Amino acid sequence: MVDEAGARRRLDPAHWDFFAGGAGDERTLGANVEAFGRRRIVPRVLRGTGERDLRTGLLGCELTMPVLIAPTAFHRLAHPDGEVATARAAAAAGTVLVVSMAATQPVGEIATTGALLWFQLYPQPDREFTTTVVRRAEAAGCRALVVTVDSPVFGRRERDLRNGFLDLPSGLACENMRDADGRIRDIVMDEGLSWDSIAWLRSRTHLPIVLKGVLHPADARLAVEHGVDALIVSNHGGRQLDGAIASLDALPAVVEAVGGRLPVLLDGGVRRGTDVLVALALGATAVLVGRPVIWGLTTGGADGVRSVLEGLRTELDRALALAGAARPTELGADLVAVPRG
Numbered sequence: 001m002v003d004e005a006g007a008r009r010r011l012d013p014a015h016w017d018f019f020a021g022g023a024g025d026e027r028t029l030g031a032n033v034e035a036f037g038r039r040r041i042v043p044r045v046l047r048g049t050g051e052r053d054l055r056t057g058l059l060g061c062e063l064t065m066p067v068l069i070a071p072t073a074f075h076r077l078a079h080p081d082g083e084v085a086t087a088r089a090a091a092a093a094g095t096v097l098v099v100s101m102a103a104t105q106p107v108g109e110i111a112t113t114g115a116l117l118w119f120q121l122y123p124q125p126d127r128e129f130t131t132t133v134v135r136r137a138e139a140a141g142c143r144a145l146v147v148t149v150d151s152p153v154f155g156r157r158e159r160d161l162r163n164g165f166l167d168l169p170s171g172l173a174c175e176n177m178r179d180a181d182g183r184i185r186d187i188v189m190d191e192g193l194s195w196d197s198i199a200w201l202r203s204r205t206h207l208p209i210v211l212k213g214v215l216h217p218a219d220a221r222l223a224v225e226h227g228v229d230a231l232i233v234s235n236h237g238g239r240q241l242d243g244a245i246a247s248l249d250a251l252p253a254v255v256e257a258v259g260g261r262l263p264v265l266l267d268g269g270v271r272r273g274t275d276v277l278v279a280l281a282l283g284a285t286a287v288l289v290g291r292p293v294i295w296g297l298t299t300g301g302a303d304g305v306r307s308v309l310e311g312l313r314t315e316l317d318r319a320l321a322l323a324g325a326a327r328p329t330e331l332g333a334d335l336v337a338v339p340r341g
């Protein structure tokens with residue numbers, strides 16, 4: 001289903017390391033996957049589920065399944081068709097692509113695919129320029145802004161440092177970073193990012209605001225107080241703070257803190273339909289996948305991404321049936337155990 005080895009064979013080794021790698025000793029990168037490996041599903045039987053229904057509503061978007069595409073940078077490094085190919089697959093699958101601010105194609109061009117798009121934003125210290133980018137996303141028809149809040153500075157990615165991979169090759173650029181003069185600006189991680197930045201953004205756009213990178217329940221409560229529309233429990237795929245808690249391990253406390261007032265999404269380490277089921281059972285409304293989509297894009301362009309998404313759909317559908325649920329909302333934490341020893 002996901003041909004990670006095939007993607008590795010195709011990619012320039014430095015580009016493979018950029019996509020696959022994490023920060024520091026990559027403990028958090030590994031922990032995301034291991035956290036799913038520790039959980040066991042405790043299925044219900046004789047529930048007469050019949051045909052399953054995976055449809056999920058999120059922030060006014062109707063998705064055919066509770067699986068979205070996480071924002072990841074530089075799709076044209078993986079495949080010449082870039083983000084447009086990823087968006088075609090999202091449209092065909094009936095799900096959302098979260099377009100990275102570091103996309104290598106303009107969001108307006110990505111939107112021509114008809115895909116449901118959300119736009120990921122690193123708020124820039126230059127607020128006027130941030131507004132320019134927000135207006136670009138709005139004009140393209142993006143349905144939400146995903147503000148990445150786990151990156152006041154850039155994570156220390158030791159593979160990239162070893163490889164000297166610090167910039168895109170010539171001919172590729174972060175196309176959504178053009179200013180009013182058409183000049184492409186560098187993405188700056190804002191060390192001063194704070195709840196004030198979120199309040200400012202709230203005053204500048206009517207789009208729903210999703211915070212990506214929340215792990216602490218106290219921040220989840222603050223997000224509710226600040227009028228945020230949804231949260232993504234995420235450690236940035238282990239690429240920012242190495243040693244950070246695995247997303248799945250952080251999920252239950254965030255869900256409890258939010259108390260049903262907002263949708264809580266999760267990313268990090270989701271590789272199988274059974275992982276999706278576990279995250280939903282522990283309270284996520286939906287999940288996002290990052291690297292598996294990159295591997296699909298590398299090996300097969302839009303078809304490759306589609307195949308990854310359809311694989312997850314089929315696996316989730318089967319897992320629901322085998323666990324005794326007809327729809328995601330029927331899942332509860334009682335279906336998940338962590339065996340001792």
Ligand SMILES: Cc1cc2nc3c(=O)[nH]c(=O)nc-3n(C[C@H](O)[C@H](O)[C@H](O)COP(=O)(O)O)c2cc1C
Binds near residue numbers: 032235238268
């Ligand atoms: C190659 C790569 C690029 C990424 N680029 C971004 C980005 O531009 N913005 C962002 O908020 N997160 C970015 N992320 C983090 C993802 O959105 C997501 O949190 C993570 O990939 C989920 O983990 P997974 O890869 O295990 O599914 C990136 C992740 C990867 C692997």
Ligand SMILES: CCCCCCC(=O)C(=O)O
Binds near residue numbers: 102
């Ligand atoms: C200076 C370019 C920044 C791209 C950031 C992409 C990203 O978030 C990642 O994890 O990589």
